[in-house]
Amino acid sequence: MISTPRLVLRRFTREDAPAVQRLAGAPEVALNTLLIPHPYPDGEAERWISTHDEAFQRGDMTFAITTAEDQGLVGAIGLHSKPDHDRAEIGYWIGLPFWGKGFATEAASAVLRHAFETLSLHRIYAMHFTRNPASGRVLQKIGMRHEGSLRHHLKKFGEYIDVEVYGIVRDDWSG
Ligand SMILES: CC(C)(COP(=O)(O)OP(=O)(O)OC[C@H]1O[C@@H](n2cnc3c(N)ncnc32)[C@H](O)[C@@H]1OP(=O)(O)O)[C@@H](O)C(=O)NCCC(=O)NCCS
Structure with a gap:
């Protein structure tokens, strides 16, 4: 569990499934994330949450943002580790009713601190769709640096997507 002034980041439980389906089911959330389907099928939230325990063992941590x-x-925030390289990727989404309140920044900042200070990782990075500059702002605000652009790196809803890569290494981490 990770606490911030306004948020608690904790493991998901089955009881969260209806809220996940409602919030992740918004087209605005699916549009700029790689793995969220739309329409969001019944049972998908339960299936997704049921994968978390095993994923945690591999260093793939997903937290409910509450x-x-x-x-x-x-919303949700994940830290997906590659232990051989002491690095992890951050990914997140925030439910539409909660946009623009600084919650993504507050959650991502706390997860970044957890990655460096508790997990002792060396590099944390994130990618966002180029058409989604709000996510780029979040990454800038937590101290990440823009490292480059990848053209047509992903395919979502049949469309090739340009992405921006942001990262921070331990030498740049000031806490
Ligand atoms: C992107 C997302 C996570 C942002 O969450 P949030 O809680 O609203 O983010 P915050 O409030 O912490 O910060 C958003 C920042 O983006 C800025 N912003 C919002 N819309 C913007 C736009 N169209 N262009 C540029 N900046 C924008 C805000 O002004 C704010 O920056 P500021 O504090 O400097 O003013 C949220 O919109 C979301 O979940 N979207 C759908 C899923 C998604 O895109 N996930 C990220 C995948 S990489």
């Missing part, structure tokens, strides 16, 4: 106030689900 409000410290009432533990309501706001």
